[in-house]
Amino acid sequence: MIETLYNLVAGALTGAGVACGGYFKSAGDKIDWQKVGETAIIGMGVGGVGGFLGFNYDNASTYAANIGATTLFQYIAKGSMRRVYPKLKEWLVNHNFKSAVPT
Numbered sequence: 001m002i003e004t005l006y007n008l009v010a011g012a013l014t015g016a017g018v019a020c021g022g023y024f025k026s027a028g029d030k031i032d033w034q035k036v037g038e039t040a041i042i043g044m045g046v047g048g049v050g051g052f053l054g055f056n057y058d059n060a061s062t063y064a065a066n067i068g069a070t071t072l073f074q075y076i077a078k079g080s081m082r083r084v085y086p087k088l089k090e091w092l093v094n095h096n097f098k099s100a101v102p103t
Contacts, residue, residue: 007051011060015047016040018057034085038077045073 019039024031049069050060064070 004052007054008048009051011051012044012048015043015045015050015057015060017043018047019043034081037081037085038074041077041080042070042073045069045076 019042020036022039024036046061046064046069047057049055049064050057053060053063055063061070064073
């Protein structure tokens with residue numbers, strides 16, 4: 001049980017890193033932090049699937065796309081970022097973390 005949970009969490013964190021790594025490698029673009037958050041959530045979902053089932057990231061991505069999970073992760077990511085991101089940004093400004101506010 002603990003090993004499965006460990007694999008799930010490790011896969012989710014690795015998936016977020018892989019997904020965001022692909023986003024950040026395109027140099028010169030202005031960073032849209034809302035899209036970075038969406039990308040991380042989708043990567044976490046795919047990585048979690050891979051960690052749970054013991055797949056590498058490529059196979060997990062294919063499997064998640066085949067069963068429709070990637071679309072589900074996209075809907076969850078977009079919905080949560082539309083609701084959370086503006087509130088987080090406002091909270092950072094109101095609590096004197098102006099230097100940490102993404103532009």
